[in-house]
Amino acid sequence: xxxxxxxxxxxxxxxxxxxxxxxxxxxxxxxxxxxxxxxxxxxxxxxxxxxxxxxxxxxxxxxxxxxxxxxxxxxxxxxxxxxxxxxxxxxxxxxxxxxxxxxxxxxxxxxxxxxxxxxxxxxxxxxxxxxxxxxxxxxxxxxxxxxxxxxxxxxxxxxxxxxxxxxxxxxxxxxxxxxxxxxxxxxxxxxxxxxxxxxxxxxxxxxxxxxxxxxxxxxxxxxxxxxxxxxxxxxxxxxxxxxxxxxxxxxxxxxxxxxxxxxxxxxxxxxxxxxxxxxxxxxxxxxxxxxxxxxxxxxxxxxxxxxxxxxxxxxxxxxxxxxxxxxxxxxxxxxxxxxxxxxxxxxxxxxxxxxxxxxxxxxxxxxxxxxxxxxxxxxxxxxxxxxxxxxxxxxxxxxxxxxxxxxxxxxxxxxxxxxxxxxxxxxxxxxxxxxxxxxxxxxxxxxxxxxxxxxxxxxxxxxxxxxxxxxxxxxxxxxxxxxxxxxxxxxxxxx
Numbered sequence: 421x422x423x424x425x426x427x428x429x430x431x432x433x434x435x436x437x438x439x440x441x442x443x444x445x446x447x448x449x450x451x452x453x454x455x456x457x458x459x460x461x462x463x464x465x466x467x468x469x470x471x472x473x474x475x476x477x478x479x480x481x482x483x484x485x486x487x488x489x490x491x492x493x494x495x496x497x498x499x500x501x502x503x504x505x506x507x508x509x510x511x512x513x514x515x516x517x518x519x520x521x522x523x524x525x526x527x528x529x530x531x532x533x534x535x536x537x538x539x540x541x542x543x544x545x546x547x548x549x550x551x552x553x554x555x556x557x558x559x560x561x562x563x564x565x566x567x568x569x570x571x572x573x574x575x576x577x578x579x580x581x582x583x584x585x586x587x588x589x590x591x592x593x594x595x596x597x598x599x600x601x602x603x604x605x606x607x608x609x610x611x612x613x614x615x616x617x618x619x620x621x622x623x624x625x626x627x628x629x630x631x632x633x634x635x636x637x638x639x640x641x642x643x644x645x646x647x648x649x650x651x652x653x654x655x656x657x658x659x660x661x662x663x664x665x666x667x668x669x670x671x672x673x674x675x676x677x678x679x680x681x682x683x684x685x686x687x688x689x690x691x692x693x694x695x696x697x698x699x700x701x702x703x704x705x706x707x708x709x710x711x712x713x714x715x716x717x718x719x720x721x722x723x724x725x726x727x728x729x730x731x732x733x734x735x736x737x738x739x740x741x742x743x744x745x746x747x748x749x750x751x752x753x754x755x756x757x758x759x760x761x762x763x764x765x766x767x768x769x770x771x772x773x774x775x776x777x778x779x780x781x782x783x784x785x786x787x788x789x790x791x792x793x794x795x796x797x798x799x800x801x802x803x804x805x806x807x808x809x810x811x812x813x814x815x816x817x818x819x820x821x822x823x824x825x826x827x828x829x830x831x832x833x834x835x836x837x838x839x840x841x842x843x844x845x846x847x848x849x850x851x852x853x854x855x856x857x858x859x860x861x862x863x864x865x866x867x868x869x870x871x872x873x874x875x876x877x878x879x880x881x882x883x884x885x886x887x888x889x890x891x892x893x894x895x896x897x898x899x900x901x902x903x904x905x906x907x908x909x910x911x912x913x914x915x
Contacts, residue, residue, distance in 0.1 A: 430474075431463050433490040438483040440523045440538065440655070451475040465736065473497065479689045482525070482657040482701030484529040489684075516545025519651040520625060526643050527659045533639045541620060548619035550612070553598070556605040556632055559638045564798045566753075577638060579605075586630035588618050601613035602636075644711040647704045655700035656712060662695040664716040667737070669777060670699060671769040673709045680769070681776060682710070685718035713770070715739045731782075731837040731898050738777040743836040743884065747793045751881040752800040754816045764801060765856070767792050767872040768813055771803045778834060785906050787872050791879035794835055795871055802876035806869055807907055817853040817877050821864070822846035827867075829908050830901060831875060831885050839895035840903075843885045845871045868908045 445463070449456040454473055461467030474491035475565055520540040543549050558577055561567040579600075586609050588592050591691065593613055599606040609619045609630060620626050623735075645656060660666040670682040686699045697712075704710065717737045727790045736742050755764050771790045778788065789804040804812040824847030830840045850869045852862050865873045875885060888897070 427465060427468075430469060430494050431465060433483075433487050434469075434477060435463060436521065436653075437483045437487060438478075440521060441481050443481070448477065448480065456846040465849040469494075476849055478687070482696060482698040484578045484655050484656075484657070484698040485684055485687050486655070486700045486702075488651075488687075491572050494672065498775045500763055504771075516543060516547070517549060517649055518542045518544050519649050520549075521653040521655070522585065522645070522647060522651055523655045523657075524643075525657045526658065528661070530636075530664070531663055532633055532635050534631060534633050535643075536629065538627055538629045540625055541628055542625040543620045546622050548621050550617070551608045551610050552628060552823055553606065553608055554630060556584075556607075558638050558640070559633055559642075560601050560638055562640050562642055562797065564753075564791050567798075568603065572638070575638060577605065577634065581635065582632045584630065584632045586628075588620075589626045590626055591618055594620070598792075629729070642711060642713045644709055647708045647710075650706060651704055653700065654704045654710065656710070657698040658694060658712060658714065659694055659696045660714070660716075661877055662690050662693050663718060664695075665718040666695050666697070666714050666716055668697045668712060668714045669773050670710065670712045673711070673765055673769055674705050674707065675852040681757070681773060685714075698770075709766075711766075711769070713739075713773070732835075734781045735834045735837045737795075738781065739774055740778065740790075741796050743833075747796060747798055748795070748879070748884065749882045750798060751882045752791070752798050752860050753795055755854065757815060757854050757856060763799070764815055766802045767797055767799050768803060770795055770797065771801065775803060775805060782837075783904065785900045787870065788834075789872050789876040790834065791876045793879055793882075800880045802818065802880060804869075804872045804876060806872065812869075812873065812875070814851070814876070815854045815856070817851050817873075817880065819849050819874065819877055820852045821850035822848070823850075824848040824866070827910060829871065829872075830896075830902075831871070832898070833875070833885055835884070838898055840898055840901040841885055841889050841895035842893055843871075843875075843888050844890065845874050845888075849874055851877065863868055866908055871908065 445459045446456045449459050452473060453476065458467060462469045462473070471491065471492060474487055476829055478487035479484060480621050501843050515572060520542050522537070522539045524537045541552070559568050560571050582605070584595070586595060588611050591613070593609055593611055595607045597605070597607045609628065611620065611730065643656070645654060645660065647654065658668060668686055668688070670686060672680055672682055684699060686697050688695060688697045699712070701710070715737070732742060741747060744822065757764060771792060773790065774795045775790050778790070786806070787804065787806045789802060791802040792799045800816045802814050802817065806812070826844045827847055828842055828844045831843045832840050847862060847870060848866045850862055851873060852860065855861055878885065878888070
């Protein structure tokens, strides 16, 4: 009985994704290298799918691992991957409209982004639905609204360049503009055109599709999906030129938690010169936000003459801003809390994501920290991960007292990671900082924790550790440094 249920779930998943992509059994067979008869038998429950077929189907249908996970549940062999348990979504408020599946794709040709969003809508109410509200929002410099606002005042997003198109079950429809701003468009898609009206009646479902274009000069390297209606399935795919060597990561933010990495992995595949990343999740919580970000490693490395073979090159490849960028010597803009709590949580999520990536390419035996300017966000926030596993988050921090004398140790900085510098730091510091609720706090940090925190506070005031070194002392190449992976040692303290 259980095996039959799991087989039915796999079949339903396969059919669902064929429907999302609009592929026949014959077309899918050609893409995955199987016969149409084989796929017909799998979907009819007469043929047990092979692992190879499941993986190829997941890749070609850009299912983000959904088909693969359904196969792993069906397969009698031990699983080869572990997907963390997803907490059940909180109870949703009653609504007449349910999104049974939202599938979004973003295609980039090197100059222009084309976003296509498809939603399978179910009318669970008692009245016909005749319109649907959508938003088109861009942010070239996320985390720096003043810079973005100035950019769009000079280069507003126009209706001509957006080139919007929309349809319901393949029938073109029109729209009515609600708001028209420099970087934000909001409009009602109307389930009608000059030939007739196509309302969604109670109990009926239909595919709503719309797409639009934005040039790369107006599109920051991020894409976010916000869950505004009860949604059963959410999937996203990003399609980039492979020659740009893209790398993609994602964070999830909910109403009750700061950003975390996606629970399910982002899958990727390369074919015909394109690199496609796909991801999906079931029953996403209402009001959750799923944010995907990317870097083009080939482009960045070429511009700064760094290579992934160097310590700094590896950090740049994962999205760390490197020395020479003006943002690293500019004091970060303070948060107004709690008014900007949502922005603050998003920035923390992005820093944690960057810290996870950095930990994947280097062993931080002394702990590590990241300040928001190091990931291109000019806001006064920093995170610190201590050697003991403690996580520290600071908003608007400033050192108000130093005590205990000074100690001199080698430090590294992710923004020029090819060297290590001997830096004097106080043994104890008192830091005034703001909580997410707007309350002011004073926290005392000592020894290694004080060093980690002081380094990041300096970043938020536009200071790099080079300026804190004693006159005449120069950093040493990382190849000569022998302390990697070890904790700081404390001996006699200088008064």
